[in-house]
Amino acid sequence: MPKPYPKEFRDDVVNVALRREPGQTIKQIAADYGIAESCLRNWMRQADVEDGTKPGTxxxxxxxxxxxxxxxxxxxxxxxxxxxxxxxxxxxxxxxxxxxxx
Structure with missing residues (x-):
């Protein structure tokens, strides 16, 4: 199993993805940072849960x-x-x- 990315890195990528410019896709942002699109989507979903905007643990x-x-x-x-x-x-x-x- 690959080593998990540092929390600071994940937080930075999620912030960039949340404040992305119009026309810029999640796929492009993930490719820019060298991670899988599904990985970024999971990080964004977890960030929403942590912020309390979506239900979850x-x-x-x-x-x-x-x-x-x-x-x-x-x-x-x-x-x-x-x-x-x-x-x-x-x-x-x-x-x-x-x-x-x-």
């Missing part, structure tokens, strides 16, 4: 959601370990089942 929301999912996964794993430990310990305390005490 912002980069900050995506980061927060990713961190929350990781935390949930960790808590679920911890819960499973504790559940298994509790089940094991409850079996070990039953008289006649693995206990050496009478």
């Amino acid at each position: 912002t980069a900050a929301e995506n980061t927060e959601l990713r961190e929350a999912r990781q935390r949930i996964r960790l808590l679920e794993q911890e819960n499973e370990v504790l559940r298994r430990a509790a089940a094991y310990l409850s079996q070990a305390n039953l008289p006649g089942k693995g206990s050496t005490r009478s």
